[in-house]
Amino acid sequence: MNDITSKARIGFIGLGIMGQHMAAHLLVAGHPLAVYNRSPDKAAALVAKGAVACANPAQVAQQSDVIITMVGYPSDVEQVWLGAEGIIAHARHALLIDMTTSSPALAKRLAEESAKAGHQAIDAPVSGGDVGARDAKLSIMVGGEASAFDKALPILQLMGANIVHMGGAGAGQHTKMSNQIVIASSIMGVCEGLAYAKGAGLDSAALLQCIGGGAAGGFQLNVMGARIAKGDFAPGFFIEHFLKDLGIALAEAENMGIDLPGASLARKLYNEMADKGQGRLGTQALFQLYMAGV
Numbered sequence: 113m114n115d116i117t118s119k120a121r122i123g124f125i126g127l128g129i130m131g132q133h134m135a136a137h138l139l140v141a142g143h144p145l146a147v148y149n150r151s152p153d154k155a156a157a158l159v160a161k162g163a164v165a166c167a168n169p170a171q172v173a174q175q176s177d178v179i180i181t182m183v184g185y186p187s188d189v190e191q192v193w194l195g196a197e198g199i200i201a202h203a204r205h206a207l208l209i210d211m212t213t214s215s216p217a218l219a220k221r222l223a224e225e226s227a228k229a230g231h232q233a234i235d236a237p238v239s240g241g242d243v244g245a246r247d248a249k250l251s252i253m254v255g256g257e258a259s260a261f262d263k264a265l266p267i268l269q270l271m272g273a274n275i276v277h278m279g280g281a282g283a284g285q286h287t288k289m290s291n292q293i294v295i296a297s298s299i300m301g302v303c304e305g306l307a308y309a310k311g312a313g314l315d316s317a318a319l320l321q322c323i324g325g326g327a328a329g330g331f332q333l334n335v336m337g338a339r340i341a342k343g344d345f346a347p348g349f350f351i352e353h354f355l356k357d358l359g360i361a362l363a364e365a366e367n368m369g370i371d372l373p374g375a376s377l378a379r380k381l382y383n384e385m386a387d388k389g390q391g392r393l394g395t396q397a398l399f400q401l402y403m404a405g406v
């Protein structure tokens with residue numbers, strides 16, 4: 113299977129904030145690339161660099177050895193993988209990789225359906241944000257058979273810097289849920305700390321320089337905090353996608369009999385924002401909710 117990695121023809125479906133950058137790295141590495149996105153205009157930049165635009169997932173599947181999906185919601189993943197024009201039905205003994213943040217149960221089902229059709233499948237969601245995708249520094253958490261992980265690894269290494277095989281099908285998505293649970297309380301803490309500092313009349317840039325290098329430092333404070341300080345609430349990561357993730361994580365936790373008060377509170381606060389029509393802002397816009405009463 114060495115050819116899968118060196119000369120593999122790769123298909124990429126879902127060219128949004130993340131997929132756009134991730135697919136570009138594959139093209140730069142010299143892989144023939146077939147692409148498809150629901151809104152076709154998002155394929156234009158990659159096509160200009162040599163990718164082949166396809167009209168549906170089936171066309172991508174027919175010309176690819178490895179097919180990667182990075183769409184929005186589990187329902188999008190189902191459509192692209194299991195639909196009549198989907199990749200399972202139209203791929204030819206391919207390696208299928210879902211990098212969308214989606215449900216562990218769906219990841220298991222996709223692995224089973226893929227195996228029945230003669231494909232291998234892994235779930236490989238990511239962390240590291242739009243910056244990590246742009247810089248090929250993503251953390252990638254993988255669920256699936258070891259042999260599929262080994263085949264995928266050289267391709268995943270073109271997009272990520274920290275790639276871990278977490279277990280069987282669904283283990284990647286469970287790992288991503290754990291990641292999102294950590295982020296839920298972290299981003300609330302960042303917004304609270306910055307709201308407090310503003311109330312105390314402190315300079316936000318100086319604050320970040322000071323506490324960003326101490327025990328509070330990390331991606332949420334250093335990257336999202338810096339966006340808050342600049343008044344930049346544009347999406348690196350959509351609130352509506354975070355609500356999707358928190359819904360999956362809280363449902364899985366309930367099945368396990370585990371209470372997650374931090375994630376529950378984050379979902380309540382982000383729901384308030386979505387109800388006000390702010391679901392397409394970035395998650396750092398939660399700061400606006402903390403400042404709303406000031």
Ligand code: NAP
Binds near residue numbers: 130211
């Ligand atoms: P995004 O900008 O909305 O990208 C998703 C893309 O998939 C969109 O361009 C969308 O098309 C396309 N798409 C959706 N359904 C499709 C379908 N059925 N067929 C073809 N294309 C379809 O979102 P993103 O920020 O890149 O995130 C992608 C996934 O990664 C999400 O699951 C998200 O939770 C996860 N994630 C995001 C980040 C982040 O920081 N942004 C970090 C880690 C993980 P349209 O253009 O028509 O909408």
